[in-house]
Amino acid sequence: MAEFDLDSSFIPALHKPAALLPIAKHRESLLYVIETYPVTIVIGQTGSGKSTQIPQFLKSAGWCSDGKTIGVTQPRRVAVTTVAVRVAEEVGCEIGKEVGYSIRFEDITSSATRVKFLTDGLLIREALVDPLLSRYSVIMVDEAHERSISTDILLGLLKKIRKKRPELRIIISSATLQAEGFLKFFTRSSDEQAPKEDGEKKDDVGKIVSLEGRTYPIDVLYLESPADNYLxxxxxxxxxxxxxxxxxxxxxxxxxxxxxxHAVQATSERAAQAGSRYGAIQPLPLYAGLSTEQQMYVFDKPPEGTRKVIFSTNIAEASVTIDGIVYVIDSGFVKLRAYSPMTGIESLTATPISKASASQRAGRAGRTKPGKCFRLYTEQHFEGLADANAPELQRSNLAPVILQLKALGIDNVVRFDFLSPPPSELMSKALELLYALGALDEYAKLTRPLGFRMAELAVEPMMAKTLLSAQSFSCLSEMLTIAAMTSLGGSVWFYHDGDQKRMENSRRKFAVEEGDHLTLLNVYTAFVTRGNKESRFCHDKNLNYKSMTRAVSIRGQLKRYLERFNIVVDESLASQPKGDASKTAEQIRRCLTSGYFAHAARMQPDGTYRNVAGGTVLHAHPSSLMFNRKADWVVFHEVMETGEKTFIRDITKIEKGWLLEYAPEFYKVTDTRSREVV
DNA sequence: GAGCACTGC
Incomplete structure (x- = not known):
């Protein structure tokens, strides 16, 4: 294995030399299994080197000869770039040559690229143009145990592709608990009724390979009796x-x-009270809502003799890795998204974690030396936890998923071979919405051109419909901006501690009477004109610079899509001062109604809203312009239940008559529980 | 009066 000694001399000291990684001694057996079986499930802990080493093994074993590519997917963009850069370093090539990567807005590959890292969502997109993914000889799906929507869809596609491409090699990296499930998925017949299509025996399909675990032990400690307040x-x-x-x-x-x-503040206060008996302590927050700058503090080395304490959300469980952690304290809870097909409302509530999560969290302690994990629950409680969380596909709005599957030529989505099939109510709810939007016809086939175009646009279906209607409302340029801004998911504004008032004052300066969508349009226009797309402008106005530049990229991409559909975007109208701004505003509100009619609500005398079905009490989110303001009918981008209340966000005033005008069938009076507009 | 984390050529 001389090549590893050679390679290791080029690796910065920061990195663990390849030859020392536990995986190196499994090279031959791993390659044998991959050669012999179409599907290999690899079990390996973080730090085992599977993501960086396996692609190199495959390359040196000749899996890229005859011009084929090795594809390695990750659920997150950062993982794609960091792993790719690392492998390029180890191979000793420039990134984008033999080793490259591709993520949304960034394609660092060339015709020479033989090992390609990409997000699993992007690989699904590639399947739209190359349904058999024929350029790949091997596809490795990393972090499959996270069970993201894209990973699950990709695995279903790969199972289908495998039947037509028996030579394709599939490698799935998984945590221990899920490995059997993945293997069973690939060995079970995709259609139990159908006669066996070939002579392939189940034992021939795949094998599980376990790579040696971590080097440092972690002591796990439980509470003797349950805590009444984990915080x-x-x-x-x-x-x-x-x-x-x-x-x-x-x-x-x-x-x-x-x-x-709260924890950060309480810890500093109590440490101050304890005085100088112990060394200094430095509590730091970590959550996605912080600006990049604020997040960076957790990576800094604390001053000599100071102990760093990071209070984090789930972001530190898989997405962010911090060195030097020796002690982990696990509350046993996580906030999880869920989606109710009955009401169409998403919720975000604290729920007990799974066993898989608990072990992932504990593992964050032993990265550099032996560690300890303090679980703030009893061992009995742990035994009662589910092995893994329900996969995202089973608790999400499936409209985007169905649109994508249909575009991939999978018409019978109900019979699609899902790793874990979603509940049928989720399916029917999504089909109903897609039909109402005109993406599907009465035979549930994707319509042309609308349905196909909606599937191709990288925004959720209601916004896709809105965008594709915008030309007929003469507000295409404006709607492109609104689509880009809403897809940022509320990260437009930022503030530090105590900065909130300042942020709100700044936000008020951009406010537009008719609602949040027009306000977002205003913010974007100011950023690209007055603000010159500069970070200083954002800083002054409490805008998140990273989000704003992202909006610019998304807008550009959406515009290119539309141009590919031969829809001309006339930007001259948007930038010049408008003689009749209110008329344009009305066109925009009408256009929003044409896509968001299913998200309509009416204000009640008490100031809350009711959705059209009538049942749910909705509150304008405090971040909305419509908070504490009078309105009659509105449409909104998003509805979410947190704690006791259900909030709507990104709200725009509309006229009741528009609902009947743009969605006559949806609002047709058919029976007593119909969506009657009164 | 307030939202976990990801993502899409």
Whole structure:
């Protein structure tokens, strides 16, 4: 294995030399299994080197001869770029040559690229133009145990492709608990009724390979009796560790921003009270809502003799890796998204974690030396936890999924071979919406051109419909901007502690009477004109610069899609001062109604809203312009239940008559529980 | 009066 010694001399000291990674000694057996079986399930912990080493093994074993490519997917963009750069370094090539990567807005590949890293969502997109993914000899699906929507769809597609391409090799990297499930999925017949299509025996399909685990042991400790307040218990535990345990930083898993801000403050106060008996302690927050700059503090080395304590959301479970963590405190909870097919309402609530999550969290302790994990629950409670969380596909709005599957030529989506089939109510709800939007015809076939175009646009179906109607409302340029801004998901504004008033003042300056969508349009226009797309402008106005530049990219991409559909975007109208701004505003509101009619609500005398079905009490989110303002009918981008209340966000005033005008069938009076507009 | 985390040529 001389090549590893050679390679290792080029690796920065920061990196663990390849030859020392546990995986190196499995090289031959791994290659044998991949050669022999179409499907290989690889079990390996973080740090085992599977993501970086397996592609190199495959390359040196000749899997890219005759011009074929090895594809490696990751669920997240950052993972794609970091792993690709690392492998390019180890191979000793420039990134984008032999080793490259591709993520949305960034394609760092060339005709020479033989090992290609990409997001699993992007590989699905490639299947739209190359249904058999024929350029790949091997596809490795990394972090499959996370069970993201894209990963699940990709696995279903790969199972289908395998029947037509028996020579294709599929490698799935998984955590221990899920490995059997993946293997069963690929070995079971995709259609139990159908006669066996070939002579392939189940044992010939795949094999599980376990790579040696981590190097450092982790002591797991449980509470003797349940904690009645895990937040206070977490803070106590931090201070106990600080007083009693040896050197090393602490990572605490909590559920959200509110808890984390409280914990950070309480910890500093209590450490100050304890005085100088112990060394200094530095509590830091970590959650996605922080600006990149604020997030970076958690990676800084604390001053000599100071112990760093990071209070984090689930972001530190898989997405962000911090070195130097020796102690993990696990609250046992996570905030999870769910979707109710009955009401169409998404919710975000704290739920107990799974066993898989618990072990992933514990594993964050032992990366550099032996560690300890303090679980703020009893061992009995742990035994009662589910093995894994329900996959995302089973708790999401499936409209985008169905659109994508149909575009891939899978017409019978109900019979699609899902790793875990979603509940049928989710399916029917999504089909109903797609039909109402005109994406599907009465035979549930994708319509031409509308349905196909909606599937290709990288925005959710209601916004896709809105965009594709915009030309007829003469507000295409404006709607492109609104689509880009809403797809940022609320990260437009930022503030530091105590900065909130300033942010709200700034936000008020961009406000437009008719609602949030027009306000977002205003913000974007100011950023690209007055603001010159500069970060200073954003900083002054409490705008998130990263989000704003992202909006520019998304807008550009959506515009290119439309141009590919031969829809001309006239930008001259958008930039010049409008003689009749109110007329354009009305066109925009009408256009929004044509796509968001299913998200309509009417204000009640008490100031809350009711959706058209009548049942649910909706509150304007405090971040909305419509919060505490009078309106009659509105459409909204998103509805979410958190804690006790159900909020609507990104709200725009409309006229009741428009609903009947643009969605006559949806609002047709048929029976007593219909969506009657009164 | 307030939202976990991802993502799409």
């Amino acid at each position: 206070e218990r977490a803070i106590d535990t931090v201070l106990d560790i600080h007083a009693q345990e040896g050197e090393g930083d602490i990572l605490v898993f909590l559920t959200g921003r509110e808890e984390i801000d």
